[in-house]
Amino acid sequence: MMIDLKQLFEIEGESVRIDCNLDLSELQLGNATPFTEPVHLDGVIRNRAGVVSLSYTARAVAHFVCDRCLAPVDTPVVYRFEHILVKQVNRDSNDELIVVPNLVLDLDELASSDVILELPSKVLCKEDCKGLCPVCGANRNEQSCECTQKRIDPRLEILSKLLEN
Ligand SMILES: [Zn+2]
Numbered sequence: 001m002m003i004d005l006k007q008l009f010e011i012e013g014e015s016v017r018i019d020c021n022l023d024l025s026e027l028q029l030g031n032a033t034p035f036t037e038p039v040h041l042d043g044v045i046r047n048r049a050g051v052v053s054l055s056y057t058a059r060a061v062a063h064f065v066c067d068r069c070l071a072p073v074d075t076p077v078v079y080r081f082e083h084i085l086v087k088q089v090n091r092d093s094n095d096e097l098i099v100v101p102n103l104v105l106d107l108d109e110l111a112s113s114d115v116i117l118e119l120p121s122k123v124l125c126k127e128d129c130k131g132l133c134p135v136c137g138a139n140r141n142e143q144s145c146e147c148t149q150k151r152i153d154p155r156l157e158i159l160s161k162l163l164e165n
């Protein structure tokens with residue numbers, strides 16, 4: 001969504017409501033496509049004493065995949081963002097300032113990068129997820145397998161190497 005902010009930048013006290021959906025269905029995060037349904041954006045852009053600020057909330061049900069056992073993890077997410085919008089960067093450049101070229105805000109672009117930066121780098125289905133067996137691929141949360149024990153004992157590994165030679 002493109003939002004024309006020319007009037008808002010001129011008139012102190014002016015505000016614009018945001019209530020729209022963001023399509024992030026193309027976004028891939030590891031093995032997951034977290035946002036198959038639209039992300040809802042809700043917020044306001046205000047001109048307070050000449051300072052234009054954007055504050056909004058992004059809400060969705062995110063579909064992650066457990067980093068260890070690959071089980072689907074569906075979780076509601078609510079992210080809040082605040083930005084100061086400016087017409088141009090001045091001498092003291094500041095990462096928190098968002099420059100709005102031609103006073104038209106590309107909300108989709110801004111919100112997409114906001115949400116992507118907020119996504120967790122690792123998701124677990126539960127704190128103590130045991131993951132998949134690296135040898136046979138069994139889900140260790142559901143079943144135990146023989147291969148793990150053989151692998152884990154380093155003395156046995158050394159012994160089996162000696163026997164091979
Ligand atoms: Zn898991």
Ligand SMILES: [Zn+2]
Nearest residue numbers: 133136145147
């Ligand atoms: Zn196994």
